[in-house]
Amino acid sequence: MTLKAIFSDIDGTLLNSNHQITEETKKAILKVVNNNIPFILVSARMPSGILHLQQTLSIDSPIICYSGALILGPDNDNGEKTIIDSTSLLQTDVQKLYKIVNELYSSINISLYSHNQWVVSDSQNEWVIQEMEITNATPIHRQLPSFIEENHAIHKCLCMGEPQIINQLESTLKDKFANLTIYKSKDTYLEIMSGNVSKSNAIKKLENLYHITNQEIMAIGDNFNDMDMLKYAGLGVAMGNAPDEVKVIADEVTLSNNENGLKHTLQKYFD
Known part of the structure; x- marks a missing residue:
């Protein structure tokens, strides 16, 4: 399998139980990004709750906010994030x-x-x-x-x-x-x-940007709102701390977020 992009959940996946990115995980992500593999954060969080993590990781890929209701791209000429897609409630x-x-x-x-x-x-x-x-x-x-x-x-x-x-x-x-x-x-x-908001639908909207198919995507997450993207991606990875219902639909299960499970998976496929 040739993987060309990684879509990662944040809470319970990128972050440990202390809501931190470990140095080991950061190094593994930077190694992947330096090999021109986009690492895209996908979360139920609002933009500011994601952007400071992007800065910590020194990455500048689009971000998927509100589980897909808002997708933001690079800064425009006014220094504001470009809106790639926006879906609001009635x-x-x-x-x-x-x-x-x-x-x-x-x-x-x-x-x-x-x-x-x-x-x-x-x-x-x-x-x-x-x-x-x-x-x-x-x-x-x-x-x-x-x-x-x-x-x-x-x-x-x-x-x-x-x-x-x-x-x-x-x-x-x-x-x-x-x-x-x-x-x-x-x-x-x-x-x-x-109703049409999901992490997988948001991923679909970025596939053209990166000229990739779902079979070339790794998605990794730990909870119920990650299930659709884990099933959609060519490689869906559940964290060790995920509920059993999430683990059973994933292609594989890694270590928990307190055991650097994300780092472990990145090293397995990109080292």
Whole structure:
């Protein structure tokens, strides 16, 4: 198999449990990039939560944000990232989502993401503070109904809460919104995007840019929202810390994110 591009998840894959890139993993990535193999970060994160990791790695490939709802390319003449593709939620769907969460699941924290803005109604909420610490992102405090009313391009809704409540919310929303992409990125996080958003669809949009096919792609990830890209790629690699449902659909399983599993896989195929 000739691999010509790598698409890597971030949390639980590139980063260890301390939310860090180890020096060993960084060296393995740079070795691949120096051999003209693009290393593309694919994440449910907002742009700023990905760009600082790109800088750490000294790479300048496109980034796939919000699990594919927003794809950004190199800087334009104004120093802003080029928008390669953008898929936002319908305003009416966001309004319905907010009403359901606000009225039926009051313990759930809901955030909205628009381009590089993370919008919250309570910046002191424990879930918001936790997400700030993980992603190094800073939220904007707004009343969410008025923000929704302004009809911004909302790429993602994030609901955070205790696992049992998140499971109940997931069931409710999937029953009411068959047209949306709804999944848990971990047991306390429920992510909601437009129905045609997925990591694999985003990868397809970059294949022409790199003149590659899916059979020439390695995808590596650790969670449920990575499953479609692992199945789509010519080589889909699940992390050792992935749930069994993810491992079973992958072509192979590497070590965990705390054992430099990404580095191990890169060395296996590119050394």
